[in-house]
Amino acid sequence: MDTERHSSPRQTVAILSRGDAAVRRDATAQNSRFVRVFEALATVGIEASPAIYDESFAGAVRDQLLAADGVLVWVDPIHQGKTRAGLDALLRDVAAQGPWVSAHPDVILKMGVKDVLYRTRHLGWGADTYRYDTAxxxxxxxxxxLRTDGPRVLKQNRGNGGQGVWKVEALPGTDGVVRVLHAQRGSIPEDMPFDALFARCEPYFGWGGCIIDQAFQPRLADGMIRCYMSSAKVAGFGHQKIKALVPPPPQGPDSPEAQPGPRIMYGPDAPQFQALRRSMEDEWTPQMMATLGIDEPSLPVIWDADFLYGPKDAAGADTYVLCEINASSCFAIPDEAPAAIARTVKQRMLRTTGVHSDA
Structure with a gap:
């Protein structure tokens, strides 16, 4: 396949997601879960095509990506036992040869991992947070x-879907026994000695390199606020009554009562989230960029910051505690987000046109 870079009257983007050979063969913009993103890109004059990835045909995907001007990536850190190790190497290679990649793997390693909670703990979204670099x-x-500070939440550095996230409580009157609850759906509390907890968490140092330790937030039951960002601007919000790290009801972990509520989506102008929007756009995102060494053109085209409610302040207003940033695969998204993505992609294209036409 000829992947020679050339200027084109119509700029092109590949939208990358995971799938097998059959999904790759049959993929179209119309049958993609990203159909609204395809439509929004077309509206601003950008031609997008689906790029389905699996390690078994990585070479063909690489050729496809090299033929595009840009790449939008929606691939989870862990999927059915597979990590992004091979894909991240491929994306670095592609980006080094011309196409821009969002989110670039090196940007994900700065902001889309749990270590961001430790590195930005001094910001207004921070909480009592520690990092363990070795077992x-x-x-x-x-x-x-744990004994001094009360319940804690342990988080492996890279993961999704609650994998490797544990609430841990010391059990009074016991000799080194803790109660743990995994954040994955269907989990139930377990009592175990510290040594068993250590053994369970030790593999996290191999894949992610560290474990992050945050104070448990007592207002967890009030729900999680997902702030969707396109580059440095808010693209919308989602609010969900989550059940992760909440002990299951008597009916059991698989009962309807144990399931999370729907995520209610809102546009960026939702009045109840304007204080959070101002903090994100005016303070926390610029401060995060300065702390992590990320410039605005390198921010992901779509990412989200997940917040729990912190303690109310002296005036009775809500505060917010960051519990993770998703930059690898941010989806589903609010109705307003595809247009925001298209605007950001268009800006990136305009910024890099000179580079690409000279390549």
Whole structure:
């Protein structure tokens, strides 16, 4: 396949997601879950095509991406036991040869991992947060912190869908026994000695490199606010009554009562979230960029920051605590987000046109 870079009257974008050979063969813009993104890009004059990825045909995907001007990536860090290790290497190679990639793997490693909670703990969205870089430091430091500070939430550095996220509580009157609850759907509390917890978490140092330890937020039951961002601007919000890290009801973890509520989507102008919007656009995102060394053109075309409600302030207003940033695969999105994505992509295209036409 000829992947020679050339200027084109119509700029092109590949929308990358996971799938098998049959999905790749049959993929179209119309049958894609990203159909609204395809439509929004077409409206601003950008031609987009689906690019289905699997490690078994990575070479063909690489050729396809090299023929595009840009690549939008929607691939989870962990999917059915597969990680992004091979894909991230491929995307780095593609980006080095001309096409821009969003989100670039190196940007994800700065902001789309749980370590961002530790590195930005001094910002207004921060909480009581620690990082363990080795299994030895985790074993030596965590037990005393748990006994002194109360319930904690442990998070592997890279993951999704609640994988590797644990609420941990010390059990009074016991000799080194803790109660743990996994954030994955269908989990139930387990009582175990510290050594069993350490053994369960030790593999996280291999894949993600560290474990993040945050104070448990007592207002968890009030729900999670997902703030959707396109580059440095808010593209919408979602609010959901989550059940992760909430003990299941008597009916059991698979009962209807144990399931999370629907995520209610809102546009960027939703009045109840304007204080959060101002904080994100005017303070926290610029401060995060400065802390992590990310410039605005490198911010993902679509990403989200998940917040829990913190304690109310002296005036009775809500505060917000960041619990994770999603930059690898941010979907579903509010109705207003595809147009915001298209505007941001158009800006990126205009910024890089000179580079591409000279390549």
């Amino acid at each position: 030895a430091s985790f074993r030596s430091e965590f037990p005393a912190r």
